[in-house]
Amino acid sequence: MRSYPRSAQILTHNKRYIPGGIASVNRAVEPEIVFTNGRGAYIEDADGNSYIDYHAAFAPHLLGHNDPRVNEAVTRVLKDGASLYGSGTTELEGRLAELMCAAVPFIEGVQLLNTGSEATYQAIRVARAATGRDHIIVMQGGYNGWHNDVACNLMTPLETLGPRVSPGEYPYVPISAGIPEAHKQLVHAVNFNDPDSVEYVCRKYPVAGLIAEPILQNIGIVHPSPGYLQKLRDLSREYGFVLIFDEVKTGFRHAPGGYSTLAGVTPDLAVYGKALANGYPMAAIGGSAELMRYFVHPDASRRVLLAGTYNAHPVPTAAAIATLERLLENDGEAYRRLETLGSRLEAGLRKMLENVPGSTTFVRQGSAFCLYFMDHAPVDWHDIAANHDFARDAAMRRELIEAGVYFFPLAVKQGSISLAHTEADIDHTLEMWGRVLAPEAAQVQARSY
Ligand SMILES: Cc1ncc(COP(=O)(O)O)c(C=O)c1O
Structure with a gap:
């Protein structure tokens, strides 16, 4: 032993x-x-x-x-005296955003954050801002971070879940204390691979967005069944909700464009983290120009606040650039x-x-x-x-x-x-x-x- x-x-x-x-x-x-x-x-x-x-x-x-290449890139920015300025943009963040837009064909713009949880939080906010609705759909067994919208229904014991529900929804089962009751009413957990339950929730509530890992990778590897992701795409058009793929685990690990490109299904928004910077704290949200515009909406009352002291810090940004350059080289x-x-x-x-x-x-x-x-x-x-x-x-x-x-x-x-x-x-x-x-x-x- x-x-x-x-x-x-x-x-x-x-x-x-x-x-x-x-x-x-x-x-x-x-x-x-x-x-x-x-x-x-x-x-x-x-x-x-x-x-x-x-x-x-x-x-x-x-x-x-x-x-070694990531370490070298990090050492280089430190040697160059790069720091965090908290004012204006930097060449580094522009380079990373350009690489990401080149790697993921459907994203027309990105914003950079530190963690996957921040990215999923912002994606849900954009969905609410764009639709004017509050309800969201999450996957039973999916993990999208630690904040109130998504800290629920992960590895819920069968005794709590009860028999399979379809079409229908499971009760919000928090994985954290301190989540307000009112908030729980806005979140609906359905089985993965079960489009009928998505439709069931959409008929009952005004749904702003659905967030799903395109492969459930926090409970092993649960693949979408053939046609499932496309069905989500279709339902989002039919019911007018924003389709968010949480590619924090699948993004850059399975393909430069994440699992969305392998599946051939384009979400409205996608969020990235993890493999993006090979262990450094870097995350991103990307999507259509129309939705990304909410971060800079000319009407202040419709603008989604994106602020973070450490966003695009030069160290993780350099790490992410070096990681993507390595992943994208040699075809x-x-x-x-x-x-x-x-x-x-x-x-x-x-x-x-x-x-x-x-x-x-x-x-x-x-x-x-x-x-x-x-x-x-x-x-x-x-x-x-x-x-x-x-x-x-x-x-x-x-x-x-x-x-x-x-x-x-x-x-x-x-x-x-x-x-x-x-x-x-x-x-x-x-x-x-x-x-x-x-x-x-x-x-x-x-x-x-
Ligand atoms: C799919 C997925 N989304 C979001 C997150 C949250 O990311 P972070 O831990 O960087 O906040 C995780 C973390 O494991 C994740 O696996």
Whole structure:
């Protein structure tokens, strides 16, 4: 068994000053490991243990940890004496916006923010400002950040959700205290892949916007069924709501234009973060010129306030430019490489799964993947909650961490491959995964639940 005495010391110290000892409570998991450095595909903890990393800090590290080109770009702006001025524009932010508009064909303008939550917040505000309506639709099992509109209905227990509702909506189930009751009345959670429920909500309420990850990637990898995203597009036209794709996880990871371009469906607004700056705090909102105009609307009463002391700070902006330049060079070579690594992992794992008892389903989109312990690829959160073997998933993750392969120790969290992973890393991962999933090991796990 690996032990983590130094990690324990650091956590104990931090608990004196930070409630819970950790700066973001969604990072509080067991085993309690304090990481001290990350290089390429590897992270190391305070006790000297090394891991091949598939958590990637909840997915931003698409190039790998401490990518040399990104580090070089960051060092360069600091050496050049670039600072945060808080007045007027900069060449850097213009360069990043230009790159983004070139990468995502349907966006006619972008605004730059620090986090995905800020971006989804602003997108919903624009939807409300543009439609003059207040209600929004979110996906049960989707995650769009921590603010009042969207801090709800994520991995809601089946006991709370009750039987599948379709067509219909689930009650607002907050994932945070402190959300006003009045606010909850404006948010409607429906099953992913269920356009009838979207229509049901639209008939009952004046809906300003629908926000959806085009692939649900906070509960593993839940693909849209064929035609689903297009149906959302059609419904948005029919009922006049703003279609927002939350590409914070899918954007730049699956294609330069995000999953929207792969699916061939154009939202009105899309939000980005994570892979955009390879681990630096950068997010963006982009969309049609007509909607983006709300940030500079000539009528002040219709203008959406976009202000942020740190927006387009030169350090994350330089990191984002270097990341996008790397992703966009050589005609998509980065994405072909990610696909090669992803398919190698998939092929090896599928072979192994033939000998693993119990139901398993591996789902992958390029460099993002999830192994479910159920007999089919899930269509929505209700499906996962009803059919996935959470205990087996948790045990697998614990044992992989013991074996030096870091999967976030929370069931159905997506794994992420980076450009820094090598074939040898994938093969080693498969070897360790095989030991954990081997029939003998599986029986031992089953007994220990
Ligand atoms: C799809 C999606 N949207 C929004 C967010 C919120 O982003 P942030 O944590 O940067 O505020 C996340 C974070 O995990 C996410 O996965």
